[in-house]
Each structure stands twice: as C-alpha cells, then as structure tokens.
Amino acid sequence: MSLRRSLEMLILGTAAAVGLSSSSAEEWQHEEIPFFIYERKESSIDSDKSLPSKLEESVQKKVVVFAGHITKSLSKMKNGRGAISASGIKEYEFNNRIVEQLCIRGSGFYCEPVLSGKNIIFQERPEVASKLGADIYLEVHHDSARSRDLDSLRKGPQTPDRWKNLSGFSVWFCSRNACAKESERLALTIAERLANDGFKPNHYHATIGKKMISKNGVYDADLYVLRETRIPAVIVEAGVITNPFEERVLKEKGTQERLANAIAGGLATYFTQEKEYQQNGYQQK
Numbered sequence: 548m549s550l551r552r553s554l555e556m557l558i559l560g561t562a563a564a565v566g567l568s569s570s571s572a573e574e575w576q577h578e579e580i581p582f583f584i585y586e587r588k589e590s591s592i593d594s595d596k597s598l599p600s601k602l603e604e605s606v607q608k609k610v611v612v613f614a615g616h617i618t619k620s621l622s623k624m625k626n627g628r629g630a631i632s633a634s635g636i637k638e639y640e641f642n643n644r645i646v647e648q649l650c651i652r653g654s655g656f657y658c659e660p661v662l663s664g665k666n667i668i669f670q671e672r673p674e675v676a677s678k679l680g681a682d683i684y685l686e687v688h689h690d691s692a693r694s695r696d697l698d699s700l701r702k703g704p705q706t707p708d709r710w711k712n713l714s715g716f717s718v719w720f721c722s723r724n725a726c727a728k729e730s731e732r733l734a735l736t737i738a739e740r741l742a743n744d745g746f747k748p749n750h751y752h753a754t755i756g757k758k759m760i761s762k763n764g765v766y767d768a769d770l771y772v773l774r775e776t777r778i779p780a781v782i783v784e785a786g787v788i789t790n791p792f793e794e795r796v797l798k799e800k801g802t803q804e805r806l807a808n809a810i811a812g813g814l815a816t817y818f819t820q821e822k823e824y825q826q827n828g829y830q831q832k
C-alpha cells in the first residue's frame with residue numbers, strides 16, 4: 548500500500564491495517580534509563596486552575612501527539628515495540644495512556660492523538676504530522692537503560708535507593724531541526740513544568756555521554772523524528788519503566804494524569820510565550 552493511501556486511511560480514521568514497510572533505519576532507541584520520579588507534590592491535577600489563561604480562538608494551535616512505538620510486529624523493525632517494563636509490560640501501553648490523558652487536556656490548543664495501534668512507523672511520522680496540519684510534533688515514550696547497566700542494577704538487594712539514578716523524566720529536541728530554537732524552547736518549557744510539578748529529571752543519559760543542556764533533563768539528540776519534522780518537535784520520556792520501583796508509580800492513573808497535566812501546562816506556557824513574542828515583534832525562523 549502506498550504511503551499516500553496509508554496517510555489517507557489514517558486521516559480518515561480508518562483503523563484497517565496499513566501495509567507499512569519495515570526499515571532498518573535508526574529509531575528512537577532508548578538506552579533505557581531509569582528515573583525516580585516524584586516527590587508526590589499534589590499541586591496541579593486540576594488543569595484549569597494550573598494552566599495559563601486560555602488563548603484566543605484565532606490563534607488556536609494543533610499539537611499532534613504520537614505514542615512511541617507500534618503494536619504490530621515488524622520482523623526487521625529493531626526495537627519497534629520499545630522497552631519492556633520491570634513487570635513485563637510493553638512500553639507502548641504506558642505511552643498510550645499518557646497520550647490519551649494529554650489529549651483530553653489542552654487549554655487554548657488542540658491535541659490530536661496518534662496511538663501505537665495506528666502502527667505508523669517512525670520514518671513516516673514527520674509526514675503524517677504534516678498531513679494532519681500539526682503546529683507542534685510531540686511524541687511520548689517511557690525510558691530504560693543500557694543492558695549492562697540494567698544487569699548490574701538487578702544484581703544484589705533491590706531497594707529504591709539502588710535504582711535512584713535510573714529514574715525520572717527527560718525531554719529531547721534536535722538542534723538540527725528546521726525550527727531548532729523553537730524546539731529547544733518547547734523542550735525547556737515542558738521540562739521546567741514537569742520539574743515544578745515535582746517530577747524528577749533523569750540525568751542518567753548525561754552520565755553515558757548524551758548532551759544534556761539543562762539540569763531539568765533536557766537533551767539535544769540527532770533522532771530521526773526530531774530532525775526530520777519541519778515544525779517544533781520534542782520527545783518526552785515520561786519515566787523509567789525498567790526501574791521496578793518507578794514502574795509501580797507510573798502504572799497509577801493518578802501519576803499518568805499528573806504527567807499529562809504537566810506536559811499540557813508546558814505546552815500552554817509555550818504558546819502563550821509565542822504569542823507574546825509575536826506581539827513584540829519576535830521573528831520566527
């Protein structure tokens with residue numbers, strides 16, 4: 548089936564199988580890293596109270612929100628279904644929950660979900676976002692760590708403290724994106740909101756050589772979807788599901804709601820700032 552036809556089916560909401568070809572190209576490979584999320588602040592479950600004031604209808608923006616990974620098995624698709632949690636659950640299950648929660652939030656902007664069951668492979672996601680009329684590309688994942696680090700952590704007494712360096716959220720952008728500055732600002736804004744809401748930034752990736760540009764867990768990485776999307780684009784790693792203690796927290800609906808609310812709040816702040824920049828003569832690239 549042609550890509551055009553696949554896109555038409557997606558846009559029409561047709562859930563029928565789209566015969567997407569597999570590829571050995573790079574995907575978002577988590578070298579899965581754990582993080583310890585929350586200090587359990589009860590600050591902002593009520594999104595209406597915590598989000599910035601609503602934007603005007605005339606400037607309403609569209610965020611296309613992809614759940615990381617696909618549900619269909621593609622034999623040549625390395626890591627196509629993502630990480631496996633400490634208790635054996637596939638990552639896309641966690642990703643879908645956050646995307647669903649996020650897309651019932653949004654104040655002054657519109658979020659369109661693309662869940663893993665749509666089976667849109669990563670190579671086609673930038674074009675799908677474009678066809679859907681996205682102003683922002685957002686993809687949600689859950690994290691893990693390198694195999695050797697996981698193997699090491701799994702030996703010996705299992706305590707939260709043992710896993711604490713492999714826990715928390717991170718937000719990723721690509722400085723080679725066509726809208727690099729905006730992507731960076733979006734990543735910083737979402738990460739700041741997550742941190743302010745009590746979630747812990749994940750610094751693990753910095754310890755294994757990734758480029759962290761903010762202590763709030765913001766990373767610059769040359770990932771396909773972040774580089775090739777022609778609009779501001781970020782990936783949010785919501786938490787570390789291979790950390791058994793963090794996974795328990797991430798399974799809770801309340802945690803999923805708090806994460807979604809924080810991401811929505813970051814988006815709202817970003818759009819509010821964008822409007823201010825435009826009013827003050829800010830020139831977008």
Ligand SMILES: [Zn+2]
Nearest residue numbers: 615629688689
């Ligand atoms: Zn993933």
